[in-house]
Amino acid sequence: MGDVAVGARSEREGAGEGPGEPEVTPGRRGTSAKKQRPLWKELPLLIVVALVLALLIKTFLVQAFSIPSDSMQNALQRGDRVLVDKLTPWFGSEPERGEVVVFHDPGRWLRNTPTPEPNVVQKALGFIGLMPSADDKDLIKRVIGVGGDTVECEGTGPLKVNGKPLDEPYVFPGNTPCSTDPQGQFSVTVPEGRLWVMGDHRQNSEDSRYHQLEADRGFVPVDNVVGRAFVIAWPINRWDTLPVPGTFDQKGLSAAGAAAPAAMAFAGAVPLVLARRRLSARRSAPRA
Template identity: 70%
Template sequence: MNSADGFAAAGDGTPEEKRPRAASEGDGRDETARPPKKPRSFWKELPILIGIALVLALLIKTFLVQAFSIPSDSMQNTLQQGDRVLVDKLTPWFGSKPGRGEVVVFHDPDSWLAGEPTPNPNAVQKVLSWIGLMPSVNEKDLIKRVIGVGGDTVECKGTGPLMVNGKALNEPYVYPGNTPCTDDEVGGRFKVKVPQGYIWVMGDHRQNSSDSRYHQSDQHHGMVPVKDVVGRAIVKAWPINRWGTLPVPDTFDQPGLGDQSAAAASLSVAPQGIALVGVLPVAVWRRRRAASAEAR
């Protein structure tokens, strides 16, 4: 048989089309196969995953949820000094406004904290606070309950009850032994109309709370600008034995009280928890990619 028949003579008589070609005969691969790349160990990947978690925690603290520490007794018994709460910072980005009965954190509107001692955190506390893994210690913020929103009339005569738009509030959250209003000329003798864009706030420990009642002579007349509200406190996260949500009391749902801007559904997960959830898919993807490379 000659070459015109499509076969080349070979020493073993095997047709050229049937012989396996060497790796160097045009398939573009090296003659010597490279050994599979050894995946990095978990301990080498751990710093990368921690870094991702910290970045996610920082983003979550900035835009979603932040932890705050309760510095005083003004919200007893709802909140105790030293409690840690998680504050929803997401829904205000979508136009949600504070509603009656909500517990909110807000920036000091007009030197309400003048004379209060300033915390002096160490370097580690500063770092952990910055990334949201510990409550903020340097921000000048307060926490109170929203009693009135824009358009509401809030009134007290003597020791109570507290009136909103002519409706008496049944306030089971008020500190035991306290009256809804104090029996002094400031805390028990007021009638205010809340302007649009503002809220009227009071502490649950009425006889131990420097709230809107006692700042009526400042530039906002005791009102808190909505733009200064950081967010709604939604969960008592620490200590564990005090864990619980912070719902709006039923008294603010009574008929005739008037419409208000309801808050949107809130997140209730700690920043570090959400960060870990975000890291898990990354970790799984990296491990699968490494296993696939090893199998080649």
């Protein structure tokens, strides 16, 4: 039986395949290489992928916002574009003292602020995060107090947090840290889960001080915070980072979010460790 099979194979080889003839792979006779699609056919897919990525980045990572007023001078000027970190809160981090944050209007803070009607292009770019959304009722201020803090102003200042006077070089030149009008004189204790925010242009900022008689008493819910503004991205000649001023690191002002970087680092390390374990297991598995 074995000799017959070998002989038959030899006859087929002799009859059907001569020297120098190309070998034909069964099942692929007559086929040719697949042609690459032209770029113009791939372009719609690329645009869709880019839009999806932009939406994901806007929703979970970074979003651009425009500065509409002078309340944060000189750190921020009207018309500046800032990038806001939206990722960190996903790891349980909460705003800290000294950070510049963007937050949704907690009540009716913007009731007297007219909102311009955006055109179609502005709406589209705002939707995907390439431009600030004109439909959002958002504000930007500096966090002065977090839950449990006592914030007070007497006379022209200095502003005090938990009895410690703040050195505030970021306050607009010519302004005093505290305003002498009735709303500018206060002593408040920030409830848990709330923030006390103020603008750097102290005499030109309708911040927590001027909403103490409203339902929220001037406090901003932490849940209303969109994220921390960490860099001025536009215009180019204004590019700069927005670090936390050193005065908030002084002894007696505990850092509310000190555990957040460690938690974020741990969360980022877990996938790497798991991936390494899977790779090691795959390498050590017996090959078939």
